[in-house]
Amino acid sequence: MRRLALAATFVLAFSTSAHALLVQGYEADVNERFASGFASAPVANTDPNFLLAGYDLSGVGWRDNSTQFAVTLISPKHFLTAAHVAPVVDLLLPPTVSFLGKDGGVRSYAVESVSTLQYNGQNTDLALGRLGKAVDTDFITFYGGLFLGNTAADYQDLPVTLYGANGQVGSNTIDGVGNFDLLPFGGGNGTVDTVVSLTDYDPVTGEAQVQDGESGSPTFVRIAGNQLALFGIHSAVATGGGVQFTLDSLPFFSAYSQINNTLIADGYNNGWGVYVSGVISPSTIPEPASAATFLGAAALALGGLRRQRTPTRSA
Numbered sequence: 001m002r003r004l005a006l007a008a009t010f011v012l013a014f015s016t017s018a019h020a021l022l023v024q025g026y027e028a029d030v031n032e033r034f035a036s037g038f039a040s041a042p043v044a045n046t047d048p049n050f051l052l053a054g055y056d057l058s059g060v061g062w063r064d065n066s067t068q069f070a071v072t073l074i075s076p077k078h079f080l081t082a083a084h085v086a087p088v089v090d091l092l093l094p095p096t097v098s099f100l101g102k103d104g105g106v107r108s109y110a111v112e113s114v115s116t117l118q119y120n121g122q123n124t125d126l127a128l129g130r131l132g133k134a135v136d137t138d139f140i141t142f143y144g145g146l147f148l149g150n151t152a153a154d155y156q157d158l159p160v161t162l163y164g165a166n167g168q169v170g171s172n173t174i175d176g177v178g179n180f181d182l183l184p185f186g187g188g189n190g191t192v193d194t195v196v197s198l199t200d201y202d203p204v205t206g207e208a209q210v211q212d213g214e215s216g217s218p219t220f221v222r223i224a225g226n227q228l229a230l231f232g233i234h235s236a237v238a239t240g241g242g243v244q245f246t247l248d249s250l251p252f253f254s255a256y257s258q259i260n261n262t263l264i265a266d267g268y269n270n271g272w273g274v275y276v277s278g279v280i281s282p283s284t285i286p287e288p289a290s291a292a293t294f295l296g297a298a299a300l301a302l303g304g305l306r307r308q309r310t311p312t313r314s315a
Contacts, residue, residue: 032167033057062098103139107135107139152177162246170207172207174198177197178195227275
């Protein structure tokens with residue numbers, strides 16, 4: 001496990017082509033969500049060795065015109081993805097996203113709108129999408145966020161599951177969380193615009209690294225009761241000193257108020273639920289200002305790396 005204090009030069013990677021998630025010791029029965037048929041007729045991997053066997057992935061869908069790019073439901077009608085790969089809404093011919101339901105059926109939904117979320121008065125790489133109608137929750141789930149505490153240390157070494165293009169999955173642990181100048185890709189502009197997490201790619205069996213073309217896919221934390229909490233959305237990949245890294249934009253810390261207010265305005269009166277100590281609750285989380293305060297201090301290590309790296313490109 002490498003700490004954020006290491007001195008490295010970063011190059012973030014942009015590509016719209018799909019590449020497989022890098023997984024140490026990859027095995028199809030362990031690391032593939034779909035046994036066959038993705039994306040036209042996907043069949044779920046039911047092998048008991050599958051990394052997320054027993055967990056509900058029905059709320060992770062894909063763009064029908066670019067199937068490597070994922071969308072992750074946070075309500076029956078709203079999804080998150082990376083802004084730089086978000087669907088472009090055309091009212092005459094709306095884009096669609098599809099989900100593999102718990103019953104094995106594929107259901108498709110038109111995307112009504114997509115908005116870029118903001119942090120610190122700046123656009124982030126997080127996009128909030130709204131479907132034209134709610135998904136059928138008898139067959140398709142949605143995910144709460146995650147809050148573990150008011151210090152960056154609360155997230156250090158947190159075990160996570162990375163989801164990649166076409167449904168590949170793998171494990172990693174969080175190296176750090178902090179404020180970051182991510183945008184514009186190509187070097188930033190000197191202004192903090194995102195809260196990110198950082199994972200590196202160690203030679204440990206099962207550990208995963210995001211590749212070019214996997215932006216927008218989720219990072220999950222497995223919690224009690226075989227539940228998945230949404231932690232991050234893949235924004236960028238990086239290399240430095242021969243080490244590869246994944247940078248995720250964190251929706252809870254970057255844009256919770258905007259997400260919550262949108263869901264409430266659209267009739268979801270409890271807003272975006274957040275898992276606190278394994279229990280989903282919309283009422284026991286800190287105000288975003290509190291989160292920004294503790295992450296402001298945590299940003300120093302990431303900020304040092306940011307100033308040392310070369311021009312950026314996204315995942």
